[in-house]
Amino acid sequence: MKLLLLLVVVGLCTAQYNPNLKSGATSIVHLFEWRWADIAAECERYLAPNGFGGVQVSPPNENLIITSPNRPWYERYQPISYKLCTRSGNEQQFRDMVTRCNNVGVNIYVDAIINHMCGAGGGSGTSTTCGSSYNANNKDFPAVPYSYLDFNDGKCSTASGNIENYGDANQVRNCRLVGLLDLALEKEYVRGKIVAYLNNLLSIGVAGFRLDAAKHMWPGDILAITSRLNNLNTQWFASGTRPFIFQEVIDLGGEAISSSQYFGNGRVTEFKYGAKLGNVIRKLNGERMAYLKNWGEGWGFMSNDRALVFVDNHDNQRGHGAGGASILTFFDARLYKMGVGFMLAHPYGVTRVMSSYRWTRNFVNGQDKNDWIGPPSNSDMSTKSVTINADSTCGNDWVCEHRWRQIKNMVIFRNTVNGQAFTNWWDNGGNQIAFGRGNRGFIIFNNESFNMDVTLNTGLPAGTYCDVISGQKEGTRCTGTQITVSSTGSARFIISSSAADPFIAIHANAKL
Numbered sequence: 019m020k021l022l023l024l025l026v027v028v029g030l031c032t033a034q035y036n037p038n039l040k041s042g043a044t045s046i047v048h049l050f051e052w053r054w055a056d057i058a059a060e061c062e063r064y065l066a067p068n069g070f071g072g073v074q075v076s077p078p079n080e081n082l083i084i085t086s087p088n089r090p091w092y093e094r095y096q097p098i099s100y101k102l103c104t105r106s107g108n109e110q111q112f113r114d115m116v117t118r119c120n121n122v123g124v125n126i127y128v129d130a131i132i133n134h135m136c137g138a139g140g141g142s143g144t145s146t147t148c149g150s151s152y153n154a155n156n157k158d159f160p161a162v163p164y165s166y167l168d169f170n171d172g173k174c175s176t177a178s179g180n181i182e183n184y185g186d187a188n189q190v191r192n193c194r195l196v197g198l199l200d201l202a203l204e205k206e207y208v209r210g211k212i213v214a215y216l217n218n219l220l221s222i223g224v225a226g227f228r229l230d231a232a233k234h235m236w237p238g239d240i241l242a243i244t245s246r247l248n249n250l251n252t253q254w255f256a257s258g259t260r261p262f263i264f265q266e267v268i269d270l271g272g273e274a275i276s277s278s279q280y281f282g283n284g285r286v287t288e289f290k291y292g293a294k295l296g297n298v299i300r301k302l303n304g305e306r307m308a309y310l311k312n313w314g315e316g317w318g319f320m321s322n323d324r325a326l327v328f329v330d331n332h333d334n335q336r337g338h339g340a341g342g343a344s345i346l347t348f349f350d351a352r353l354y355k356m357g358v359g360f361m362l363a364h365p366y367g368v369t370r371v372m373s374s375y376r377w378t379r380n381f382v383n384g385q386d387k388n389d390w391i392g393p394p395s396n397s398d399m400s401t402k403s404v405t406i407n408a409d410s411t412c413g414n415d416w417v418c419e420h421r422w423r424q425i426k427n428m429v430i431f432r433n434t435v436n437g438q439a440f441t442n443w444w445d446n447g448g449n450q451i452a453f454g455r456g457n458r459g460f461i462i463f464n465n466e467s468f469n470m471d472v473t474l475n476t477g478l479p480a481g482t483y484c485d486v487i488s489g490q491k492e493g494t495r496c497t498g499t500q501i502t503v504s505s506t507g508s509a510r511f512i513i514s515s516s517a518a519d520p521f522i523a524i525h526a527n528a529k530l
């Protein structure tokens with residue numbers, strides 16, 4: 019009885035903060051705009067074998083088709099109904115993906131757009147991804163159904179009906195975000211429709227939700243919805259397991275709304291993480307890697323047990339939103355790999371790896387005119403499939419950062435060192451740093467313009483280790499640099515400032 023009570027209490031404590039990852043996995047990957055069929059295949063052929071624990075998928079519900087510009091990525095953030103059909107696939111393909119990913123121990127997290135429907139200027143008709151009719155002019159969404167009674171408006175007091183002042187919490191929650199029809203989430207009817215949508219996804223087998231635009235919803239309305247969600251499907255998860263909740267709140271400070279208001283509901287996206295890490299690795303604002311010694315709460319970030327962290331996301335990789343020019347992306351591959359490598363080695367937060375598609379940037383006055391471009395598409399504007407090349411990179415303009423050797427190997431590093439303390443910090447006062455994770459792993463960076471040759475205490479058992487950045491362990495050999503740890507735990511590291519990747523990482527599962 020006492021044990022049962024203890025289990026219940028522990029369950030409540032971790033609950034919606036726990037990503038429910040399987041078999042030692044510690045990271046999730048955002049397969050932005052991927053088709054369900056490609057994600058199912060990726061779970062089986064790549065994610066499960068390489069220790070990825072879950073996938074954040076693009077919104078699976080019916081959305082407005084936007085043709086001007088031609089099929090931008092953000093049309094998927096303009097819901098028409100909760101039917102499961104989009105450019106990523108139909109309901110049957112979605113179900114097949116969730117089943118196949120769960121069967122190999124990879125969780126699916128759905129990007130849930132519950133703050134709003136499509137834009138007020140979205141017109142009317144049936145030009146939607148599932149062919150449902152809608153009329154944005156009179157706020158009619160018969161496929162849900164929602165009517166004009168289900169939207170805020172009356173509670174918004176700005177002249178435009180849109181959010182005009184982010185310093186006013188009432189506007190931010192009750193007015194339209196850039197004209198998007200704002201749902202009245204205090205209404206029992208609206209909550210019921212959203213709960214039914216999310217519970218349908220849970221019954222299919224999803225493991226949790228990214229709550230889009232959480233800043234624009236009252237924390238109490240979110241809780242009224244999430245507290246009515248079912249437990250995860252017991253075909254794949256222990257009975258009583260709560261859905262993982264992570265809320266998109268862009269809080270860089272200085273606004274009426276703060277991340278902490280959302281901690282009771284689940285985890286929160288820590289946007290300071292990528293913005294600050296970008297500054298450090300780019301050496302902007304006088305930052306240097308030595309300052310990373312107290313990274314995490316020491317930098318004013320939210321507490322570790324509430325943070326969902328990432329180097330870039332689908333929005334700020336386009337120069338939009340939080341962080342601006344400091345954000346590291348695949349366009350700056352050498353710096354990006356250092357940033358993602360640091361994130362995955364450091365114990366703070368639940369980590370999300372970004373996986374993107376390529377587009378041609380067109381900067382005019384520092385603003386990318388092509389920030390709207392949607393996924394690689396065929397002539398009929400259907401999304402192109404992800405092809406896999408012989409060297410395991412992706413084709414058809416899918417970047418697949420998660421398949422880059424350095425990033426994939428750091429996902430494995432994080433799994434290997436999971437639960438180990440942050441130890442053996444070293445820095446040169448500038449942009450050379452190193453740290454360990456107990457006796458399981460060690461990483462060292464040279465982000466200076468001069469070479470590095472140091473002997474450091476790694477905390478690892480004696481032996482020969484494969485650097486998992488320049489190569490990896492294959493059979494009984496290293497394909498890249500080898501590092502010898504002495505009987506005292508020390509090792510010599512030489513990193514040229516012009517190395518392809520100026521960092522080295524070794525861990526217990528890459529020991530010869």
Ligand code: 5J7
Pocket residue numbers: 092095096131195196198230231233234266268333338339340
């Ligand atoms: C919300 C925030 O609280 C915030 O701090 C932020 O930086 C961005 C947003 C934001 O969220 C959205 C969520 C959605 O589900 C749908 C959306 O359309 C948005 C959205 O538009 C949005 O803000 C855009 O980006 C900001 C950097 C600008 O300051 C905003 O004005 C807004 O820009 C608008 O983008 C343009 O004004 C408008 O002309 C254009 O049509 C529109 C295109 O849509 C987007 O760029 C979508 C962005 C988006 C951002 C997200 O974080 C997200 O999770 C989903 C979509």
Ligand code: CA
Pocket residue numbers: 133190191192193200201234235
């Ligand atoms: Ca709102």
